[in-house]
Amino acid sequence: MSAIDPDRLARFCQELFTATGTPAETAQIVAQSLVYADLRGVDSHGVVRSEIYLERIAKGMIDPKANVTFVCDDGPIGLMDGGNGFGAFVGVKALEACMERAERFGVCALGVRHSNHFGTGAFYVERAVERNLALIVLSNASQTMPATGGARPFLGTNPIALGFPTGREVPFVLDMATSLVARGKIIMAAKKGLDIPLGWAVDEHGAPTTNAQAALNGAVLPMGGPKGSGLSMAIDILSGVLTGAGFGPSVRNMYEDWNRPQNVGHFFIAIDVARFLEPECFRQRVGHYIDQLKAEPRAEGVAEILYAGEAEDRIAKRKRSEGLILPEQLKADLIRLGSDYGVPWPGDTMA
Amino acid sequence: MSAIDPDRLARFCQELFTATGTPAETAQIVAQSLVYADLRGVDSHGVVRSEIYLERIAKGMIDPKANVTFVCDDGPIGLMDGGNGFGAFVGVKALEACMERAERFGVCALGVRHSNHFGTGAFYVERAVERNLALIVLSNASQTMPATGGARPFLGTNPIALGFPTGREVPFVLDMATSLVARGKIIMAAKKGLDIPLGWAVDEHGAPTTNAQAALNGAVLPMGGPKGSGLSMAIDILSGVLTGAGFGPSVRNMYEDWNRPQNVGHFFIAIDVARFLEPECFRQRVGHYIDQLKAEPRAEGVAEILYAGEAEDRIAKRKRSEGLILPEQLKADLIRLGSDYGVPWPGDTMA
Numbered sequence: 001m002s003a004i005d006p007d008r009l010a011r012f013c014q015e016l017f018t019a020t021g022t023p024a025e026t027a028q029i030v031a032q033s034l035v036y037a038d039l040r041g042v043d044s045h046g047v048v049r050s051e052i053y054l055e056r057i058a059k060g061m062i063d064p065k066a067n068v069t070f071v072c073d074d075g076p077i078g079l080m081d082g083g084n085g086f087g088a089f090v091g092v093k094a095l096e097a098c099m100e101r102a103e104r105f106g107v108c109a110l111g112v113r114h115s116n117h118f119g120t121g122a123f124y125v126e127r128a129v130e131r132n133l134a135l136i137v138l139s140n141a142s143q144t145m146p147a148t149g150g151a152r153p154f155l156g157t158n159p160i161a162l163g164f165p166t167g168r169e170v171p172f173v174l175d176m177a178t179s180l181v182a183r184g185k186i187i188m189a190a191k192k193g194l195d196i197p198l199g200w201a202v203d204e205h206g207a208p209t210t211n212a213q214a215a216l217n218g219a220v221l222p223m224g225g226p227k228g229s230g231l232s233m234a235i236d237i238l239s240g241v242l243t244g245a246g247f248g249p250s251v252r253n254m255y256e257d258w259n260r261p262q263n264v265g266h267f268f269i270a271i272d273v274a275r276f277l278e279p280e281c282f283r284q285r286v287g288h289y290i291d292q293l294k295a296e297p298r299a300e301g302v303a304e305i306l307y308a309g310e311a312e313d314r315i316a317k318r319k320r321s322e323g324l325i326l327p328e329q330l331k332a333d334l335i336r337l338g339s340d341y342g343v344p345w346p347g348d349t350m351a
Numbered sequence: 352m353s354a355i356d357p358d359r360l361a362r363f364c365q366e367l368f369t370a371t372g373t374p375a376e377t378a379q380i381v382a383q384s385l386v387y388a389d390l391r392g393v394d395s396h397g398v399v400r401s402e403i404y405l406e407r408i409a410k411g412m413i414d415p416k417a418n419v420t421f422v423c424d425d426g427p428i429g430l431m432d433g434g435n436g437f438g439a440f441v442g443v444k445a446l447e448a449c450m451e452r453a454e455r456f457g458v459c460a461l462g463v464r465h466s467n468h469f470g471t472g473a474f475y476v477e478r479a480v481e482r483n484l485a486l487i488v489l490s491n492a493s494q495t496m497p498a499t500g501g502a503r504p505f506l507g508t509n510p511i512a513l514g515f516p517t518g519r520e521v522p523f524v525l526d527m528a529t530s531l532v533a534r535g536k537i538i539m540a541a542k543k544g545l546d547i548p549l550g551w552a553v554d555e556h557g558a559p560t561t562n563a564q565a566a567l568n569g570a571v572l573p574m575g576g577p578k579g580s581g582l583s584m585a586i587d588i589l590s591g592v593l594t595g596a597g598f599g600p601s602v603r604n605m606y607e608d609w610n611r612p613q614n615v616g617h618f619f620i621a622i623d624v625a626r627f628l629e630p631e632c633f634r635q636r637v638g639h640y641i642d643q644l645k646a647e648p649r650a651e652g653v654a655e656i657l658y659a660g661e662a663e664d665r666i667a668k669r670k671r672s673e674g675l676i677l678p679e680q681l682k683a684d685l686i687r688l689g690s691d692y693g694v695p696w697p698g699d700t701m702a
Binding site for chain 1: 523585648658
C-alpha cells in the first residue's frame with residue numbers, strides 16, 4: 001500500500017467540489033475539514049464523505065454557493081442561516097462570527113439553522129483555541145439511536161466538542177458523539193466487512209448485534225443509557241429547536257432523504273479565557289493539571305495517560321509526515337469520482 | 352414507617368443551620384436545596400448531608416456567614432468568589448447574578464471560586480427555566496474516579512446539568528454526574544448495607560466490585576470510558592481552572608479533608624431563549640419534540656417514554672403529597688443533631 005500526501009488529497013477534493021460549481025473558498029474549507037478528520041484517524045468523517053456530498057449537490061440537496069447570513073446579530077448572541085450550504089463552510093463562517101464576538105464581549109452564544117453535516121467538532125475547536133478561546137460546539141444529526149425507552153432510532157448521535165488552550169503543543173480537544181460509538185465507525189466497519197463489538201448497537205428489531213450491516217439497519221445506542229439519551233436531546237434542543245433548524249425526525253438523513261435538505265443545526269459557545277484569568281495564569285494552571293494527570297499511577301498495560309485530543313494529534317503528526325493510506329475501495333471510489341468530474345487523481349507517492 | 356412533611360423537614364434543617372450562626376436566608380436556601388433533592392428521589396444529595404455540613408461549619412471548613420462577591424463583573428461575563436460559604440447559597444447567589452445578566456445581554460457565562468458542595472444541579476436549572484432561560488450548570492467535585500488510563504481516583508464525578516422551559520407542566524431538566532453512577536448512590540447503598548451492580552466502581556486495588564463499602568474505598572468509573580473521563584476534565588477546567596477554584600487534587604474531599612476548605616468551583620451559562628425565537632414559538636417546538644418522543648414505539652416493558660426531569664418531577668409530586676420517608680438511621684441521626692443543636696424534631700406525621 002502506498003501513502004498519499006494530505007495536501008495533495010485536500011487539493012484533489014477541493015477540485016472535485018469546485019468542479020460542481022462550489023466557490024474556491026468553500027471548496028477549500030470543506031476539503032480541509034475532510035482531510036483533517038482523516039489525519040486524526042477519524043476516517044468516518046474523512047474524504048469518504050466526498051461522494052455523498054457531491055451526490056447531494058448534484059441532486060440539489062446542498063447549495064454549494066450558499067452564503068451564511070445573520071438572522072439576528074445581537075451583541076454576544078447570534079443566530080445565523082446557513083442557506084443550506086456545505087456544513088463545514090457554514091460551520092467555519094458561524095465560528096468566525098462567534099469568535100469575533102467572544103473576543104469583543106467575552107462570550108458569544110451563536111446558533112445556526114439550515115446547515116448540513118459539518119464534519120468533526122474538533123475542526124472548529126482547534127481554530128478557537130488558537131485564538132485563546134474556549135469553545136463548546138454542539139450539532140444535531142439525523143436519527144440514529146433510540147431514546148431511552150424507545151424501540152427505534154429517534155435521536156441523532158448529536159455530538160459535543162469542547163476545547164481549551166493549554167499552553168502546550170497540543171490543546172485539550174474533546175470531540176464526542178453522544179452515542180457509545182460514532183455511527184461512522186460502524187459505516188467504516190461495514191465497508192471493511194468487519195464485525196463490531198457487542199453493546200455498540202441494536203439491529204432493526206432492537207436486538208443486540210455484532211454485525212455492522214445489521215447495526216446500520218438498526219441503531220447505535222446512547223452512552224450511559226438515560227444520560228447519553230438526555231444529553232443528545234439537550235444538544236438537539238439547543239442546536240435545532242432553539243435555532244429554527246430541524247430537530248428529531250425533521251433533521252434529514254444525508255444518505256437516505258433526497259426530497260429535502262438536511263436542515264442540520266449547530267450551536268457554538270465561545271468564551272474568552274483572558275476575561276477570567278490572565279492567559280499566562282490560565283495556561284500555567286491547565287499545564288499543572290496536565291502534569292498531575294500524567295504523573296498518576298497507571299492502570300495495567302497503560303504506557304502513558306493522555307488527555308483529550310492528544311492521541312488524535314499524534315496520529316495526525318505521523319500521518320502528516322508519512323502520508324495517508326486509504327482503503328483500496330475508497331481510493332477506487334475517489335479515482336472514479338475524479339474521472340466523472342474531470343479531476344485527475346494526484347498519485348499516491350508522498351511528495 | 353411514617354412520613355414527614357417536606358416543609359417541616361426543611362424548617363428543621365434550616366433551624367439546625369441557623370443554630371450554628373448561619374444567617375436566615377442562607378439557612379433557608381441550603382435547607383430547601385437538601386429537601387428538594389430528597390423530594391426528587393436524589394436521596395444522596397438530600398438531608399443526609401446536613402450532618403457533614405454542620406461538622407464542616409463547626410471545624411471552620413465552611414463559613415456560613417460568607418457573602419458572595421464579584422471578582423470581575425464584565426457584561427455577559429462574570430467571576431464571583433463564594434467566600435467559602437455554603438455551596439447552595441453560593442450557587443443561588445451566582446445563579447441570580449447570571450440570570451439577571453442573561454436577561455440583559457442574552458447570554459451570561461459566570462464562574463465561581465471558593466465554594467463548597469452545592470447540591471443538585473437541577474435545583475439551579477429549575478430556577479432558570481422559570482424565568483424562560485436555558486441553563487447549563489457545571490461544577491467540579493473532589494476526586495472520586497480514575498481518568499482513563501489511571502489506576503486511582505483523579506477526577507471528580509463533576510456534574511453537568513442542562514435545562515429548558517418546555518411550555519409543559521414539567522421543564523426539561525437533565526442533571527447528571529460524569530460517572531456511570533453518582534458516588535452518593537454508593538454512599539446510600541453502603542448506608543443501607545446493599546450491594547451495587549457490577550460496573551459501577553472498582554475497589555481500592557482497581558478491581559471491579561459489587562461491595563458498596565469496597566467501592567467507597569475504591570473509585571466510581573466515568574461513563575463511556577474516555578468520553579466521560581474527558582467530559583469530567585473539561586468541566587473541571589471550566590469550573591476550577593478558569594475560575595481560580597481548586598481542580599483535580601486541589602478540590603478537597605468534604606468527608607476526609609479537615610485542613611482546608613473544599614474550594615469547589617462552579618460555572619453557569621444562561622441563555623435567554625427569547626433572543627433566538629419568540630418564547631411561544633420555542634415552547635411550541637419543544638412541545639412538538641416531546642410529543643414526537645412520547646409517540647415513539649416503546650421498548651419491551653416500557654409503559655411511557657419520559658424526557659429528562661419527568662421521572663424526578665413525578666416522584667417529587669408524590670412525595671410532596673405523601674411526605675418523605677427517611678431511612679431509620681438517617682432519622683435517628685437528624686434527631687440526635689437536633690438534640691445537639693437544641694432544635695426539636697418536628698414529628699413524623701404529615702400536617
